[in-house]
Amino acid sequence: xxxxxxxxxxxPLAQTIQLLFWSAVTAWASEPKSxxxxxxxxxxxxxxPAKSIADLSIFVLVITGIIFVVVFGLLxxxxxKFRGRAIGANREPAQVYxxxxxxxxxxxxxxxxxxxxxxxxxRVIHAVEDAPEPAGAVEVTVIGHQYWWEFRYPxxxxxxxxxxxxxxxxPSHSTPTFLQLLxxxxxxxxxxxxxxxxxxxxxxxxxxxWMDPQRTGVFLGQCAQYCGTQHAKMLLRVSVDGPEDFAxxxxxxxxxxxxxxxxxxxxxxxxRNACMNCHAVGGRPANGRFGxxxxxxxxxxTIAAGAAENTRQNLRLWIQNPxxxxxxxxxxxxxxxxxxxxxxxxxxxxxx
Amino acid sequence: MSSNAITIPGTQIExxxxxDELHQWLATVDHKRLGILYIVSALLFLAVGGxxxxxxxxxxxxxxxxxxxxxxxxxxxxxxxxxxxxxxxMPILFGFANYLVPLMIGARDMAFPRLNAFSFWLSFLGxxxxxxxxxxxxxxxxxxxxxxxxxxxxxPLGARAFSPGHSSDYWTLALLVSGFGSIxxxxxxxxxxxxxxxxGMKISRMPLLVWMNLxxxxxxxxxxxxxxxxxxxxxxxxxxxxHFFDTQAGGSAVLWMHFFWIxxxxxxxxxxxxxxxxxxxxxxxxSRKPIFGYPVMVAATVCIAFVxxxxxxxxxxxxxxxxxxxxxxxxxxxxxxxxxxxxxFNWIGTMWGGRIQFKTPMLxxxxxxxxxxxxxxxxxxxxxxPFDWQLSLSYFVVAHFHYVIVGGILFALFAAFYYWxxxxxxxxxxxxxxxxxxxxxxxxxxxxxxxxxxxxxLGMPRRIYxxxxxxxxxxxxxxITVGAFIQALAILVFLANLVISYFKGARIGNDPWDxxxxxxxxxxxxxxxxxATVPTVASRRPLWxxxxxxxxxxxxx
Numbered sequence: 001x002x003x004x005x006x007x008x009x010x011x012p013l014a015q016t017i018q019l020l021f022w023s024a025v026t027a028w029a030s031e032p033k034s035x036x037x038x039x040x041x042x043x044x045x046x047x048x049p050a051k052s053i054a055d056l057s058i059f060v061l062v063i064t065g066i067i068f069v070v071v072f073g074l075l076x077x078x079x080x081k082f083r084g085r086a087i088g089a090n091r092e093p094a095q096v097y098x099x100x101x102x103x104x105x106x107x108x109x110x111x112x113x114x115x116x117x118x119x120x121x122x123r124v125i126h127a128v129e130d131a132p133e134p135a136g137a138v139e140v141t142v143i144g145h146q147y148w149w150e151f152r153y154p155x156x157x158x159x160x161x162x163x164x165x166x167x168x169x170x171p172s173h174s175t176p177t178f179l180q181l182l183x184x185x186x187x188x189x190x191x192x193x194x195x196x197x198x199x200x201x202x203x204x205x206x207x208x209x210w211m212d213p214q215r216t217g218v219f220l221g222q223c224a225q226y227c228g229t230q231h232a233k234m235l236l237r238v239s240v241d242g243p244e245d246f247a248x249x250x251x252x253x254x255x256x257x258x259x260x261x262x263x264x265x266x267x268x269x270x271x272r273n274a275c276m277n278c279h280a281v282g283g284r285p286a287n288g289r290f291g292x293x294x295x296x297x298x299x300x301x302t303i304a305a306g307a308a309e310n311t312r313q314n315l316r317l318w319i320q321n322p323x324x325x326x327x328x329x330x331x332x333x334x335x336x337x338x339x340x341x342x343x344x345x346x347x348x349x350x351x352x
Numbered sequence: 353m354s355s356n357a358i359t360i361p362g363t364q365i366e367x368x369x370x371x372d373e374l375h376q377w378l379a380t381v382d383h384k385r386l387g388i389l390y391i392v393s394a395l396l397f398l399a400v401g402g403x404x405x406x407x408x409x410x411x412x413x414x415x416x417x418x419x420x421x422x423x424x425x426x427x428x429x430x431x432x433x434x435x436x437x438x439x440x441x442m443p444i445l446f447g448f449a450n451y452l453v454p455l456m457i458g459a460r461d462m463a464f465p466r467l468n469a470f471s472f473w474l475s476f477l478g479x480x481x482x483x484x485x486x487x488x489x490x491x492x493x494x495x496x497x498x499x500x501x502x503x504x505x506x507x508p509l510g511a512r513a514f515s516p517g518h519s520s521d522y523w524t525l526a527l528l529v530s531g532f533g534s535i536x537x538x539x540x541x542x543x544x545x546x547x548x549x550x551x552g553m554k555i556s557r558m559p560l561l562v563w564m565n566l567x568x569x570x571x572x573x574x575x576x577x578x579x580x581x582x583x584x585x586x587x588x589x590x591x592x593x594x595h596f597f598d599t600q601a602g603g604s605a606v607l608w609m610h611f612f613w614i615x616x617x618x619x620x621x622x623x624x625x626x627x628x629x630x631x632x633x634x635x636x637x638x639s640r641k642p643i644f645g646y647p648v649m650v651a652a653t654v655c656i657a658f659v660x661x662x663x664x665x666x667x668x669x670x671x672x673x674x675x676x677x678x679x680x681x682x683x684x685x686x687x688x689x690x691x692x693x694x695x696x697f698n699w700i701g702t703m704w705g706g707r708i709q710f711k712t713p714m715l716x717x718x719x720x721x722x723x724x725x726x727x728x729x730x731x732x733x734x735x736x737x738p739f740d741w742q743l744s745l746s747y748f749v750v751a752h753f754h755y756v757i758v759g760g761i762l763f764a765l766f767a768a769f770y771y772w773x774x775x776x777x778x779x780x781x782x783x784x785x786x787x788x789x790x791x792x793x794x795x796x797x798x799x800x801x802x803x804x805x806x807x808x809x810l811g812m813p814r815r816i817y818x819x820x821x822x823x824x825x826x827x828x829x830x831x832i833t834v835g836a837f838i839q840a841l842a843i844l845v846f847l848a849n850l851v852i853s854y855f856k857g858a859r860i861g862n863d864p865w866d867x868x869x870x871x872x873x874x875x876x877x878x879x880x881x882x883x884a885t886v887p888t889v890a891s892r893r894p895l896w897x898x899x900x901x902x903x904x905x906x907x908x909x
Contacts, residue, residue, distance in 0.1 A: 040811025040823060042742040053738045060736050064729040071725055074700050079718060082639070084707040092900075093707050097908065098645035098698075106697040107690065114686045121736040122679045128738060129675040181672075186509045187605060189670060189745060193811040197741020200671045203508060203599035205606055207672035220823075224745040224813040225670075226502045228509065229422050232816035306820075328422050 040220050042193045046240075047169075047211040048176075049128045049196040056124045063117060128197075131210060138166060138177040144188030144201035144223070146330055147230040148292055148305040158253040159280070161292030162305045163237045167246040169212035175243075176212035186228055192221030192238050200225050213240040222306070229328030235306025249299075256283025257295045257351055266347025269340040278331075281351065291331060297351040304329065316345045381465035382880060383450050386472050388776065390447025393476050394440045395847070400483070401435035404428045406840060409833040415821040425817035426500035431482070433503030434523060437619070438530055439479040441761060445626040446475075446537050448768055449565045451776065453541060455871035455878060456559045458550025458887045463543035471536035478530030485522035499523040502815060504616065505586075507597035507608035512590050521590065528583040531576045538572035541565055550870075552889040557909075559869050559892065560643060563650050564629035567657045571622050574661065579615035582608065606671060613664040621660045624756065625653060627764035628695060631717055634771050635699050637867045638714035639706030642893060642905070645698045652691035652698075659688050669737040670744050678737045685735035692728055696721060711865075712786035716767035719794055723759030727752060730805070748808025754801050758839075766793070766846070773850075774864045778876040779857030785849040793842035799835030803828055868893035 043058075045051040142164075143150040151160050166177040181190060183201040190209065191198035199209040213219070223234035241249060267284070270276060276286035282295035297303075300310055307326050308314040317324055320341055322331040336344060368376075380386060407428050411419045420428070454462055462468045485498045499519045501509045510520050545566045549558065558566075586608075588594035595601040597608045636643045643649060666685045669678060699721060708714065730752040734740045743749060766789070773781045807825045819825055863872040870887060871878070872895055891897055891905035 042809055042811065050742075053742055056736060057733070057739045057742070060733050060739055064732055068725065068729055071696065071700075072722070075718075075721055075725070078700055078703045079708060082703055082706050082708050084640070084709045092640050093705055095642055095903075095905075096644065096705060097642055098648065098701075102701065103645050103648045103694070103698075107694055110690045110693045114683075114690060117732065117736065118679075118683050118686055121682050121738065124736075124738045125675045125678050125682070128741075129678065186514055187506050189813075191745075191811070191813065193742060197738060198670050198745065199741070202605050202671060204602065204604065205672065221811070222813060222816075226426075226506070226509070226815040228514065229426060229500070231426075232422065232818050235820070 040193045044194055046215050046217075046219065047195040047213045049209075049211060050194055052124050052128055053197050056120060059120055060117060063113065067113070133178050133210070134174065134176065136175055137210070138175065139180070140164065140166070140177060141180045141182060142190060142201065144181075144183040144185075144190075144227070145290075146185050146228050147223070147234040147326070147328075149190075149234070149236060150184075150292065153250070156250050156254065158250060159282075159293045160253060160296065161300075162235075162302065163239060163300045165239045165241055165246060165249050166211070166213065167243055168216050168240050169214060171214060174212055176210050178208065178210045181207040181209065187225045188223045188227045188234070189225035190221070190236070191224040192219050192236055194219050195221075195238060198224045213238075216240045216242055216245075230326050233305060233307040233326050233329075235302075237302065237306060252299065252352075253296055257281045259283075260347075260350035263343070263347040263350045266343035266345070266350075269336065269344050270347055273334060273336065273340075273344075274332075275334065275344070294348065294351055297348055299352060312345060312349060315348055316341060319344060319348075379469075381461075381469045383454050383462045383465065383468060384776075384878060384880075384882075386468050387447045387449075387451030389472055389476075390443045390450060393479070394444035394447060395850075397435050397439040397443075397479055398843075399847075401432050401440055402840060402843060404432040404435070406836060408432065409836040411817060412819075412829050413833045414826050414830060415819050415823075417818060420817070422817040423500060426502075426815070427498040429815055430499050430502055430523070434482060434499075434526070435479070436757070437503065437623075438527060439475070439482070441623045441757065442530075442534060443472075443475055444765060445568075445623060446472075446534070448630075448765075448772070449541055449568070449626060450537070452772065452871060453544055453562055453565055454548065455775075455874070455882060456562050456869050457545065457548060457553055458870050458883060458889065459544060459548035460882045460886075462540050463547055464540050467536050468540050471533040471540065474533030474536070475530040476533075478526045478528075478533065481529060482522055482526035485519055488518060504612050506612075507586075507603070507605040508599040510586060510590075510608075511598050511600070513598075513600055521587075524583045524586055524590075528580055528587075531580045531583070534572055534576050535580075538569040538576075541569035542573075545569075550883075550886050550889060556647075557889060557892050560632035560646065560649055561626075561629040561869075564625050564632065564653050567653050568622055568625045568629075571618050571625070571657050571660075575615045575618035575622060578611050582611035582615075585611075606668075609668050609671065610664070613667040614661075616667060617664040618657075618660050620753075620756065621656060623761050625656070627720070627761050628653065630764045630768040630771070631699055631720060633867075633869065634713050634717050634767050635702050637771075637865050638709045638711060638717070639703045640709070641702055641706040642868075642896075643698065644701030644704070646892060648694060649698055652694045655691040656688060659684060659691070663688060666735060666737070666740070667744075669740040682735055682737045686732060689728060689732055689735075696725060696728075711770070712781070712783055712790060713767045713771040713865075715787070715790045716763050716770065719790070720760055720763040720767065723755055723763060723797075727755035727760055730755065743808060745813055746808035747812045747814055748805050750814050751801050751804035751808060754804070759797060759801065766790075769846075769850075771865065772871075773853070774857075774860055775871055775876050775878070777854055777857070778859060779853055780860050780864060781849050781853045781857060785845055785852070789842050789845045789849060792845060793839055796835045796838030796840075796842055799838060800832050801835075803831045803835070863895070866899075868895045870894055873898075 043054055045054045139155055141152040141154060149162050151164050167175050169175045181199055181201045183203045188201040189198045190201060195211040195213055196209055199207050217240055219238040219240060221236040223231055227234065271286060276288055278288040278291035280287045280289065280293045302308060303310050303314060303318055304326050308318065319334060321333045322329045323333065377385060407420060411417050411425055450462065488497045497519055499522060501515055501520050505520060505523060508514060545562055585594065585596040589596055589598050595603040597603045597605065599605050632643055632649060663681060663685045665673065665677065665681045734743050734752065770781050770786055807828050810824050812819060812825050862874065862876055874883060891909055893905045897904035897906055
């Protein structure tokens, strides 16, 4: 696809250095990774913007690495070579005041390096930022809230939260996803390191970013701009699905909430209490917009913006006392009776 | 040369009761005493800010740690950052400038001694005001405890909707008040340097320390004023119904960012240029050579000052500026690297062919050169804005700026302490404790801040009070915390050295380092009037001329 220009950098060298660098880093951080999801390593890109950035990064690392070796070498050499000796300690060395030629040399060479680095950088800035949106792109509106993510798919009529689903993009037939970034309250930043660089979500200042992941899987990230007390637990999961999986997911999300007569008590408790002031359940009177949409809550792997796994036990704890999982979260403890609490949790479990 | 002291009755011989002594210190307008007050108060705040850093590090030692609550953690990083920048780094550098500039230009005091005292007390009271916030109640709307909005308090987090109570007002007022103090000191430094130089000290003969403090003071005037303006606008928003930064009413969050960083980036150079100044005095003396390329050093400093005024939005590469703006700020930011590189080369050129004496000040100076080189190179990485889209707001940035502030500024400050302590107190700091301090701090520093780059590359954002296990961040954070405690231990050695040497250090006379600038021509500590007779200089190194009448510098100028 020609519209997503890939800036050419020094590929083979870059890959070797990347490999070396990466094995050194993993040696430092040798911990078992959870197998279900990818890591958050900026040097393991899975999408064109992240890849362009990683390539540029390696190029910059190589140049700065060479500068480091040269200057560090000079520093060590002069410290070792010109260390003061005890003999003749009273004699002063030759008093040298400077040299115009040498000064010129170490002014012009850095200027040339800056020019090269700038040109390489400007090329990637343009390729990533000014990429036009193709007709088949998936559009998602991302709205940052204290402390969760709202995802809206205007073309597909889907509203969901915290776990973004996007289609995998085959390089021969690119289906990138373009995100429109908005904020409902304070500043946030959308950062999934293996898919793209971060872009802030700022109130009154809509932003845009895009990604075209080339492999399926779950990619992790989190809010990167300090947004308040629970900034730390504003986690992000991006599920990159194959085309059929994505279509199936989208169809399921477009349906209204399942009516399950077994959970009628819980539904009543939910609609009788303040729950529905903040949460929406599609097809029901509940249409609050302050908290995440719960229509298909059980299709999500986590609750509380990734802070806990979506299990019955965690749901019960979360509804009973959100502060136990996420102190400072804006969801109030509803103080439901045990019977109501169990009924509401059972109702939640029917929202597939 | 005026090395002879005159005795003024009542100034040096009598011992007074301690109340009188205290009153003398509180009411002093002497630039040397005010310099010491700046330095001592900054050391107090350094200890407080250091404890805050340790609390942060204990909390992050492993994933899902529960050492402090998220509210307290957020207060800790806000207070740590604000304290270290505004109440440690700036005052301590102003303190050295206050103490050294008049001595180095052969003046008897600063140009405006009472403004000097006023500025110090404003800054100090600003710090007390900031810490007074802890006395509030965190649960009470209308009161509020310490600020928890981060040291740049991005809009709209600082608006009343998101920061009810007074916690962020303490932050605003503390910065506003101490900012006025900084402006006063900057005016004073500029006036002193321009008007009070001794006969013969042409502007082209001033020691580089004086030159660089002149540039620093000029930058303070340009950088602090937008910060003060923004704080006033924020107060108007919060209390008079303004909407500058109130996004709920159509205000602009980005406007605040511009105001803050057009202060914030020059501020970095306000802090680092006086450290360049220390290096430019200390490295020549311990290499036994004059500074290499004096005019180029001056030009590079002025050049840094100008270019650094146009780089601020590199703190904002992630806010969605268009590709032209991102390219512009990439270019200017990289361009700052050129004059900065020239400086590093000139310091190496000064050592080249010299006879380097590895006393403690020089050890810290070599540490500075090494770490500042790395900090500059990671800065170049982040100047490449796409790279910064990954690195910004991550632990890589935290590692980078601590490399500048601790590895650069603090190392230079330690060098300055070991170098000028004998002048200020009349006694040497212990070399043995000094070497313990240096090596412990070096090891702790590299353990903490070298390792800290890696979690950033692995996707760890800054300002999170806890993190999920299984991201590969646990072991790294544990090492970082261990390093922080080694640094704390080194600081204790340093403080012990300051105290012990004050009573037990060797008395070593006027000129322990065989140095070349005017402050070493008078007694240690200097008398209240500094110079019995105002000296006359004929070159950049007046004491060299005096010690080497057969081969004076003045012959080559």
